[in-house]
Amino acid sequence: xxxxxxxxxxxxxxxxxxxxxxxxxxxxxxxxxxxxxxxxxxxxxxxxxxxxxxxxxxxxxxxxxxxxxxxxxxxxxxxxxxxxxxxxxxxxxxxxxxxxxxxxxxxxxxxxxxxxxxxxxxxxxxxxxxxxxxxxxxxxxxxxxxxxxxxxxxxxxxxxxxxxxxxxxxxxxxxxxxxxxxxxxxxxxxxxxxxxxxxxxxxxxxxxxxxxxxxxxxxxxxxxxxxxxxxxxxxxxxxxxxxxxxxxxxxxxxxxxxxxxxxxxxxxxxxxxxxxxxxxxxxxxxxxxxxxxxxxxxxxxxxxxxxxxxxxxxxxxxxxxxxxxxxxxxxxxxxxxxxxxxxxxxxxxxxxxxxxxxxxxxxxxxxxxxxxxxxxxxxxxxxxxxxxxxxxxxxxxxxxxxxxxxxxxxxxxxxxxxxxxxxxxxxxxxxxxxxxxxxxxxxxxxxxxxxxxxxxxxxxxxxxxxxxxxxxxxxxxxxxxxxxxxxxxxxxxxxxxxxxxxxxxxxxxxxxxxxxxxxxxxxxxxxxxxxxxxxxxxxxxxxxxxxxxxxxxxxxxxxxxxxxxxxxxxxxxxxxxxxxxxxxxxxxxxxxxxxxxxxxxxxxxxxxxxxxxxx
Numbered sequence: 001x002x003x004x005x006x007x008x009x010x011x012x013x014x015x016x017x018x019x020x021x022x023x024x025x026x027x028x029x030x031x032x033x034x035x036x037x038x039x040x041x042x043x044x045x046x047x048x049x050x051x052x053x054x055x056x057x058x059x060x061x062x063x064x065x066x067x068x069x070x071x072x073x074x075x076x077x078x079x080x081x082x083x084x085x086x087x088x089x090x091x092x093x094x095x096x097x098x099x100x101x102x103x104x105x106x107x108x109x110x111x112x113x114x115x116x117x118x119x120x121x122x123x124x125x126x127x128x129x130x131x132x133x134x135x136x137x138x139x140x141x142x143x144x145x146x147x148x149x150x151x152x153x154x155x156x157x158x159x160x161x162x163x164x165x166x167x168x169x170x171x172x173x174x175x176x177x178x179x180x181x182x183x184x185x186x187x188x189x190x191x192x193x194x195x196x197x198x199x200x201x202x203x204x205x206x207x208x209x210x211x212x213x214x215x216x217x218x219x220x221x222x223x224x225x226x227x228x229x230x231x232x233x234x235x236x237x238x239x240x241x242x243x244x245x246x247x248x249x250x251x252x253x254x255x256x257x258x259x260x261x262x263x264x265x266x267x268x269x270x271x272x273x274x275x276x277x278x279x280x281x282x283x284x285x286x287x288x289x290x291x292x293x294x295x296x297x298x299x300x301x302x303x304x305x306x307x308x309x310x311x312x313x314x315x316x317x318x319x320x321x322x323x324x325x326x327x328x329x330x331x332x333x334x335x336x337x338x339x340x341x342x343x344x345x346x347x348x349x350x351x352x353x354x355x356x357x358x359x360x361x362x363x364x365x366x367x368x369x370x371x372x373x374x375x376x377x378x379x380x381x382x383x384x385x386x387x388x389x390x391x392x393x394x395x396x397x398x399x400x401x402x403x404x405x406x407x408x409x410x411x412x413x414x415x416x417x418x419x420x421x422x423x424x425x426x427x428x429x430x431x432x433x434x435x436x437x438x439x440x441x442x443x444x445x446x447x448x449x450x451x452x453x454x455x456x457x458x459x460x461x462x463x464x465x466x467x468x469x470x471x472x473x474x475x476x477x478x479x480x481x482x483x484x485x486x487x488x489x490x491x492x493x494x495x496x497x498x499x500x501x502x503x504x505x506x507x508x509x510x511x512x513x514x515x516x517x518x519x520x521x522x523x524x525x526x527x528x529x530x531x532x533x534x535x536x537x538x539x540x541x542x543x544x545x546x547x548x549x550x551x552x553x554x555x556x557x558x559x560x561x562x563x564x565x566x567x568x569x570x571x572x573x574x575x576x577x578x579x580x581x582x583x584x585x586x587x588x589x590x591x592x593x594x595x596x597x598x599x600x601x602x603x604x605x606x607x608x609x610x611x612x613x614x615x
Contacts, residue, residue, distance in 0.1 A: 014379060275469065
């Protein structure tokens with residue numbers, strides 16, 4: 001029986017991959033049809049691959065309960081397809097639901113919660129249940145309206161988050177699966193080791209560089225994770241990083257791509273329209289904060305590697321860059337195809353599909369890389385890609401429940417109104433509350449609409465409190481972007497944790513820890529506009545220098561390492577130093593630098609005394 005299940009699941013997984021590859025190259029069907037088909041594929045595979053209890057994929061006794069659940073899922077989603085004209089022609093929130101509408105809605109919500117629980121655990125389903133409880137018992141939303149939002153609209157389960165998974169996440173996952181089968185993983189490992197293998201945490205630093213470069217073109221944190229993650233995350237795990245940390249590095253670095261010039265996310269173009277300036281001017285304002293964000297990630301990886309003792313490999317034992325490029329360098333071609341296509345403004349799914357199709361033919365070009373590649377390799381890549389996409393697909397469907405409640409109840413807008421009322425004339429309080437509102441809004445919608453809502457409701461208040469206009473707008477954008485790595489709805493973390501086979505909740509909090517500077521940098525440029533390249537060059541240079549030292553102190557404090565392991569009081573001192581360096585002013589900068597000098601000096605002298613004489 002287990003063999004039959006494997007054949008069935010393999011066939012369904014391959015069909016799922018081919019379905020999405022076809023629509024990556026051609027216009028997809030109507031949104032609900034396309035997303036519903038994607039969800040049906042995912043639910044069927046989840047119920048076949050993951051037991052109801054235990055949460056582990058693999059051989060198991062076949063449960064007929066799962067067959068029944070699959071039949072129910074097919075009926076519930078098939079009901080949408082069969083009655084599609086009725087659904088699109090009815091007047092939402094006005095026409096009454098039929099009994100079958102209500103039954104199918106409840107069934108779909110329950111199945112999504114259960115399938116998500118099987119794949120990624122209880123955290124996200126419990127969050128969704130709490131939001132549903134808020135809608136019913138606190139906000140007073142009628143059950144009929146709630147079910148309609150969840151099931152019969154594209155603002156609930158079949159909303160934009162599931163659309164992200166169906167449109168391009170699975171195609172990029174497939175691209176990663178084909179890269180793995182072609183041997184590109186070995187190329188990346190050798191290439192990374194030849195460049196940074198001698199440094200502490202080298203693979204993590206390679207992840208930061210590659211994710212920042214690709215993210216600036218794609219403008220999508222999830223797509224970035226799906227391109228870089230299949231290579232960088234296993235590389236980090238193999239060299240000793242914990243799986244949650246590896247997932248967090250990739251998710252954080254990928255998220256930063258939306259704020260990294262020269263090609264930022266779509267919200268940057270909206271910002272240029274709002275401010276009536278050229279897009280180039282927006283990139284001028286954004287480049288210093290973006291570099292500070294990535295410098296902080298570098299320090300976090302370096303200090304974590306030093307703390308746990310991940311030493312570099314002697315250069316004599318590392319592959320030589322020239323030899324690596326001669327033997328396997330051609331395997332970069334599919335990635336270059338994707339990047340070139342993105343740069344030429346082709347759609348992300350089409351670029352991923354082009355890279356995917358080129359992967360195995362490119363590997364067959366050279367004798368050194370064609371070994372073991374057969375038609376079976378193609379089938380294994382198709383099946384593996386579909387399986388790897390399941391956790392993201394179900395996370396996106398379940399997140400749609402949360403998003404639907406936020407949209408239906410007006411919770412996000414209510415929250416922003418509370419922020420404005422509470423902040424009054426306190427700038428720092430207004431900034432903190434705006435940051436929280438941005439993260440909440442970013443949980444409920446993509447970056448661009450979240451930024452637009454913040455511009456309408458929160459940014460004017462910041463400007464009235466004295467914040468320069470570009471800083472107020474970038475502040476809003478930063479926190480809308482950072483919601484991608486902020487639990488409980490953190491899509492970039494969902495994707496990275498699935499690739500790392502790590503607990504999503506731990507990876508989420510690790511992402512916040514790694515990217516802590518990203519939550520601090522916006523406050524820095526609000527209080528010091530020189531970090532937006534506004535002002536004279538001397539002031540800008542001083543601000544950049546002190547800010548760089550500040551994010552280094554913050555990373556050292558969070559990871560407990562500078563030149564050696566930090567004592568508790570030394571971590572506290574560096575935390576204070578980072579805060580002082582955030583605030584502009586010669587006095588605060590001087591005190592912050594003095595604290596750093598004291599801690600660093602003590603560690604340096606302690607290290608000198610610990611070295612044996614004559615060593």
